[in-house]
Amino acid sequence: MTQYLLQISLAGLAQGSLYALTALGLVVIYNASTVVNFAHGAMGMAATYVAYVLISQLHVPVPLAFVGAIAAAFILGAVVQALLLERLNGAPILTQVVVTLGLFMFLEGVLGLAFGYNPRPMAPPIAIAPVTVAGLVLRPQDIVQLALLVALGVALAALFGATKLGLGMRAITENTYAARLMGIPVGRVLGTAWGLGVLLAAVAAILAAPTTSVTPNMMDTIVVYGFIAAILGGFGSLVGAVVGGLILGVIVNMIDAFLAPELAMSIVFGLLVLVLYVRPDGLFGRKAVQKV
Amino acid sequence: MLKLDHVHVHYGRVQVLRGVSLEIPDGSVVALLGANGAGKSTMLKAISGILRPSRGTIIFDGEDISRLDSSAIVRRGVIHCPEGRQVFPGLTVRENLLLGSYVRGNPRVQFDRVIDIFEALGPRLGQLAGTLSGGEQQMLAIGRALMGEPRLLLLDEPSLGLAPLIVEYIFKVISKFHEHDISVLLVEQNATLALEFADWAYALSHGQIRFSQAADELRDSDLVRSAYLG
Numbered sequence: 001m002t003q004y005l006l007q008i009s010l011a012g013l014a015q016g017s018l019y020a021l022t023a024l025g026l027v028v029i030y031n032a033s034t035v036v037n038f039a040h041g042a043m044g045m046a047a048t049y050v051a052y053v054l055i056s057q058l059h060v061p062v063p064l065a066f067v068g069a070i071a072a073a074f075i076l077g078a079v080v081q082a083l084l085l086e087r088l089n090g091a092p093i094l095t096q097v098v099v100t101l102g103l104f105m106f107l108e109g110v111l112g113l114a115f116g117y118n119p120r121p122m123a124p125p126i127a128i129a130p131v132t133v134a135g136l137v138l139r140p141q142d143i144v145q146l147a148l149l150v151a152l153g154v155a156l157a158a159l160f161g162a163t164k165l166g167l168g169m170r171a172i173t174e175n176t177y178a179a180r181l182m183g184i185p186v187g188r189v190l191g192t193a194w195g196l197g198v199l200l201a202a203v204a205a206i207l208a209a210p211t212t213s214v215t216p217n218m219m220d221t222i223v224v225y226g227f228i229a230a231i232l233g234g235f236g237s238l239v240g241a242v243v244g245g246l247i248l249g250v251i252v253n254m255i256d257a258f259l260a261p262e263l264a265m266s267i268v269f270g271l272l273v274l275v276l277y278v279r280p281d282g283l284f285g286r287k288a289v290q291k292v
Numbered sequence: 293m294l295k296l297d298h299v300h301v302h303y304g305r306v307q308v309l310r311g312v313s314l315e316i317p318d319g320s321v322v323a324l325l326g327a328n329g330a331g332k333s334t335m336l337k338a339i340s341g342i343l344r345p346s347r348g349t350i351i352f353d354g355e356d357i358s359r360l361d362s363s364a365i366v367r368r369g370v371i372h373c374p375e376g377r378q379v380f381p382g383l384t385v386r387e388n389l390l391l392g393s394y395v396r397g398n399p400r401v402q403f404d405r406v407i408d409i410f411e412a413l414g415p416r417l418g419q420l421a422g423t424l425s426g427g428e429q430q431m432l433a434i435g436r437a438l439m440g441e442p443r444l445l446l447l448d449e450p451s452l453g454l455a456p457l458i459v460e461y462i463f464k465v466i467s468k469f470h471e472h473d474i475s476v477l478l479v480e481q482n483a484t485l486a487l488e489f490a491d492w493a494y495a496l497s498h499g500q501i502r503f504s505q506a507a508d509e510l511r512d513s514d515l516v517r518s519a520y521l522g
Binding site for chain 1: 340341342361362363366367371372373374378379380381387390391394395436440
């Protein structure tokens with residue numbers, strides 16, 4: 001039984017790393033621009049189509065195709081920021097959110113039109129058979145996912161903690177007006193933040209593709225769990241997004257195994273309400289201090 | 293060093309500055325006086341590129357900077373220390389200072405210099421800026437501006453809401469800027485104080501310059517005092 005529980009938790013952590021990566025991207029974008037990006041999953045999905053076209057139609061080597069897709073995701077994020085959101089600078093936040101909702105539907109529609117809604121297969125990046133360690137089955141794909149989460153998480157922490165660009169992003173979050181007075185090129189820094197955020201969504205989507213297949217709505221469930229993970233962690237905290245995503249992955253996997261997969265979303269939302277009831281700022285959220 | 297020539301600024305459809313001309317000679321302290329809503333802060337924002345003039349030119353060192361963005365203007369050494377201090381409350385004092393040199397290369401030397409000027413900040417480097425007292429925040433705001441290695445410093449209401457002792461200290465620092473070839477455009481509610489430190493003064497009302505005069509003459513002029521300075 002313990003063995004079984006461990007196995008389910010392990011698979012849950014691997015699945016949770018996708019939620020965590022999605023949540024990290026949401027948080028990076030939200031922290032810099034205070035916009036909740038509802039097109040997040042769709043943008044990651046669009047990047048996955050780039051990988052798909054590169055691999056199966058242009059026969060580009062797989063690693064190169066992934067690099068290309070991730071670069072495309074970064075550019076997509078930066079362009080969306082520059083073309084859509086920069087124009088809306090100063091508009092009510094709700095307007096900006098509605099724009100991202102529109103973009104979500106636009107991307108799913110356009111890619112549906114171009115490729116149809118039939119799922120297209122994507123082979124796992126590493127075709128190694130699972131190995132058994134101490135009775136636990138380890139899938140290489142799961143290990144890669146968790147390792148990528150750790151690597152990207154550390155890279156983000158270093159970016160925000162130890163680089164000028166990261167400090168600039170935090171300054172814009174704190175006080176955009178003062179950031180401009182410091183000579184920080186606010187538009188360019190926000191574009192970079194959006195690029196990074198969407199890049200993280202693309203990594204999650206590409207990792208998910210072998211299981212979900214490539215379809216216009218492949219990220220719909222994952223991005224909802226990404227949102228929940230980010231909120232659970234206290235929307236704004238990087239550590240919170242990672243921990244929230246991992247916990248969520250384990251919980252969802254437990255529900256799938258012991259109850260019924262159909263129940264997963266409702267139980268998770270119930271738990272979220274419960275957590276927010278006890279801790280309104282999430283698990284790692286900074287208390288919202290309002291100064292008069 | 294800086295020359296505004298018939299600068300007009302609109303906020304949407306409201307015109308705030310109506311053809312303002314002003315000059316700041318090298319190494320001088322110029323005071324900008326006027327009632328609330330006269331357009332003083334708007335003028336600073338136009339110079340630092342936060343607002344774009346609808347007409348007129350702003351010449352800095354022979355170059356028209358009125359169409360440049362704020363980042364390019366900061367890089368030329370025009371630094372705006374805003375009203376209300378506007379520190380980054382959730383970042384440490386050290387991070388606040390480093391952000392002041394965002395467009396500069398190695399901030400080390402300037403950092404030490406600023407800590408030397410504002411000794412009170414030294415022991416507080418690791419503290420969040422939001423936890424500082426008002427006076428310390430003002431020192432941080434000015435120190436942060438100095439981190440940008442200004443040649444022209446735009447100072448908006450540095451004495452606002454501070455205890456007299458701290459005001460005196462801060463103005464003592466400002467009065468030494470000319471030794472470092474820093475010119476100052478000073479917006480100050482407290483006209484008596486401003487005139488004490490300024491070489492030249494302009495009075496702004498309803499978006500237009502009403503007069504300009506040497507500060508020491510202005511100090512003794514009763515007419516001006518009663519009309520504009522209160």
